[in-house]
Amino acid sequence: MNYTQTSVGSEYLLNQLRDIKLSQETLEEDEKLYRAMEIEELREKVLLPLSKLGKHDFTDSSAFFYGNHTRGVKNPLIFNVLALLPVASIILLFVQLKLGILCLFMSFIINGIMYYRHKQIVEYGLHSVSYVANIINTGNQLAAIPDDKIQEETRKLKGNLKPLKKVLWLNNFVSMGTKGNGDFDAIVEYIRILFLLDFISYNRIIGTVSQHKENYRAIWEIIGRLDASIAVAYYRHTLQAYCVPSFTDSMEISFTNMAHPLITDPVTNSSDLGKTTLITGSNASGKSTYSKAVAINAILAQTINTVLADTWRMKPIYVATSMAVQDNVLDGDSYFIAEIKSLRRIITMLEKGKPCLSVIDELLKGTNTIERIAASAAMMDWLSNTNGINITATHDIELTEIMKSSYDNYHFTEKFKDGDIHFDYTIYRGPSNTKNAIKLLEVLAYPTRITEQANRLAEDFLLEREWNSI
Known part of the structure; x- marks a missing residue:
């Protein structure tokens, strides 16, 4: 049944199957989506952004609205101050060239040490945060689909995306230099190290999502619901027969x-x-x-x-x-x-x-x-x-x-x-x-001594209502 395209959809579908609601209102609303996703043109429009989001293990994307998400790095102010050092050094280049070069070199050394000492701490978190940002980006793409059949979903997406738009451009810094562009990626990697972009963007994304977690939850659930609806529509298509209860x-x-x-x-x-x-x-x-x-x-x-x-x-x-x-x-x-x-x-x-x-x-x-x-x-x-x-x-x-x-x-x-x-x-x-228990023993060619004795003991018990000793 799990024909979902995203980790969000898989998690949503699993929760949906485990969460019986005695009211039929939700079922009726879901049924409208199942029917809508049977329309090929609409389904393909929805599938495109979902397939780009895809499935990734260990993203833990729902934890951000349950309150037990990954926390930001400690002492974020230090990273903000260190990120300003290369900016100050570049400005200093125009005042005193040698001093500016020395400061730029020192800031690169200091920030490089900070980057590699703390990189492992946020590496898992960056994987999760990047997927969260991609969820918001997917919501942004789905909100742009002009179709009356998912009008309610797109309206809710647009309303909840507004306070989270900042996450989209913050994620650009996290994903810089990961496109597989060879030499350019190496240059961008140095820029990320010099300005500690991973840590600053990481903290800002976590802070923004935490501050607006109900908006994020609404986006997450709409994406999951759309993805799960396509999965159910596909599943119905594989069945020889089914009915609506x-x-x-x-x-x-x-x-x-x-x-x-x-x-x-x-x-x-x-x-x-x-x-x-x-x-x-x-x-x-x-x-x-x-x-x-x-x-x-x-x-x-x-x-x-x-x-x-x-x-x-x-x-x-x-x-x-x-x-x-x-x-x-x-x-x-x-x-x-x-x-x-x-x-x-x-x-x-x-x-x-x-x-x-x-x-x-x-x-x-x-x-x-x-x-x-x-x-x-x-x-x-x-x-x-x-x-x-x-x-x-x-x-x-x-x-x-x-x-x-x-x-x-x-x-x-x-x-x-x-x-x-x-x-x-x-x-x-x-x-x-x-x-048929004893008869099955005979069919599987058990020794006749076993089956004959078993039949005799069973017949004796039915007649006398007590077991005879062997």
Whole structure:
């Protein structure tokens, strides 16, 4: 999805995908931009300055309006005074030639020492500041695009650029001698050393941007929004099918022909999911992929107004998941500890009153059967009485009976044919009535002693409801 041209656009798009807003006003405004960027003539006009700005690592350009940006060099007054020495020496040349030459030579030596002693301190900062100046320059170029479809953006850019215009010519000093012009660059390098232009320009740019950081933030966000809008328009163009979501006040998610965005040739599914849904099914049948597809599309619907489905309707809601949990050796967390911490995040969100779509894959599988089923049922019951929608996928068929009065049951299944297993990856109503774990061992040619004994033990347990010793 990241077809952005700039570091600003990438950062903006990432933040956009992580920042669900329950109001549809922003989505409607963004949709106008997505449609506008489908127009080739306008898109190319916007792309030209964006591509010139480009992507650069470690620019940290958003830090300037968050207040933790790179600080200027210490004691800037010293650099200002030293920068005046060569100017005074040049004036002195017309009064006393020898003294003027001596002063000019000494100022070059002193400023050269200062330049190379402090160059490393500001080298990283200059990289960041230069990109910030280029952001402002890009805003200046975008503001000059005469098109009614981005009239609001260009108007805001023009208003916020005024107090930052000084940054543009200050940046000329920072970028002097970096154009690859051979001998000329060497001469300019000496001028930058003699007059300490890097340090003075660096301090002035930081000071100007810090003084007008809200204006800079507005420019940054407009550039990011335009860049991200082009990326979303491109992304939509790559999809076989997509729709713009609709929203309802009912606790439901309803869709037709929904697809997972990372599968090249996906099997699509249609569902009308209510407040609580329990999905069962055998291994590799599609439970996890379906659950992830619902969660991902719910995020896309509420962030970039785009869903991989023919139709999609849902309640505006935050999304929290407990999926693909892993243990953490460094933190000393076992799988079960990591799992209950993941579930605790969901509980905390709901306790704070946030409406939440919780998607849980294999609830509490990191513990023993009796406690897992008991705790899972208790948690599912708690979730059913909160301000949210819950989708839980599990292997524990017992939960379909325990929770049948409060959860809608759905399942995935498979067929065995000619010694092989076939999945249709389609969701069906009702609880699962198939198991395939031992059959999969047979398909993968496990020793018959293992599979026959496993089948016998499973059959005995189903008849007697207790395990026989081996």
